[in-house]
Amino acid sequence: MLDQTLVALVSAAGAAVxxxxxxxxxxxxxxxxxxxxxxxxxxxxxxxxxxxDGSVVELEGAGPEERQQVRARVMAAWEARFHDLLEDAADEDRAELVRHLNELVRFGLQPSGGVSAGTGGLALDGTVDIRADRGSAAAGVMGDVTIGNPQRPGPGHS
Structure with missing residues (x-):
């Protein structure tokens, strides 16, 4: 049986995959x-x-509405594989496997040239459609937001 730290590690490794x-x-x-x-x-x-590669094929074959469910299934499957790997390892091999899994998770968390955001930011990759209607506001990061009618431009403003 794995302790909580190792359970968290195999969960993170599954999520990285x-x-x-x-x-x-x-x-x-x-x-x-x-x-x-x-x-x-x-x-x-x-x-x-x-x-x-089968995991990728499964994800790529999923439609937009089912992609999250498929990703969760892939994550759970790899989490179970990592769990079994650690649980079945001899004590003398487990420390090395833990080191490798930690490296794998760190590698999986590194930005790969895609999008990134700072603290309080929102980073998205792919198609994003943010809409605001009927007097509402929409933003990825909101600071001071005022909802109301804009001022009419004065002379010299177009």
Missing amino acids: ASAAGTDAWHGLRQRVARVFGRGDGAEERVLLERL
């Missing part, structure tokens, strides 16, 4: 995952690469 699938970070992350599971066995690494 699901988040990176189909992104620029995918190639590097999938190689790391295959090495963690394969531990030097080339045949085992190839099997893992096929499984990882």
